[in-house]
Amino acid sequence: MTLFAYIFAVVLIAAGVYHFVNPQFYYAIIPSWMPKAAANAAGGVAEVVLGVAMLVPATRTFGLYGAAALMILFLPIHVVDLQRTRPVIGSKAIAFGRLLIQFLLIGWLYWEAQRS
Numbered sequence: 001m002t003l004f005a006y007i008f009a010v011v012l013i014a015a016g017v018y019h020f021v022n023p024q025f026y027y028a029i030i031p032s033w034m035p036k037a038a039a040n041a042a043g044g045v046a047e048v049v050l051g052v053a054m055l056v057p058a059t060r061t062f063g064l065y066g067a068a069a070l071m072i073l074f075l076p077i078h079v080v081d082l083q084r085t086r087p088v089i090g091s092k093a094i095a096f097g098r099l100l101i102q103f104l105l106i107g108w109l110y111w112e113a114q115r116s
Helices: 003-021 023-027 036-055 057-083 092-115
Strands: none
Touching: 003 023, 003 036, 003 057, 003 092, 023 036, 036 057, 057 092
8 A cells, every 4th residue: 555545544534533523614515405414424434434444454455445435425515515606615616626636536546446
């Protein structure tokens, strides 16, 4: 696993924990049709579990594929944000850039999983 993958795993765990430390931070991006508390908790648990799985050699491949799948599940949220008049992340350009990065992450995580 590359150094970037280790860093991403730690960032994923930190982001997952932050779902419970400051849920309001994530509520703004969750679409109105989703139950905010449940979606936030599910996202936080998934991020922590997958981040830890990426760090454990026996579960690394599962963690990498799972993280790629999670990034796919997050795509609609980022598309909805991009369609807002004022995206939560800031400008339309930043929201579009984040969406592009999401696709890069999915491809990269899949590539890492294939290598592990």
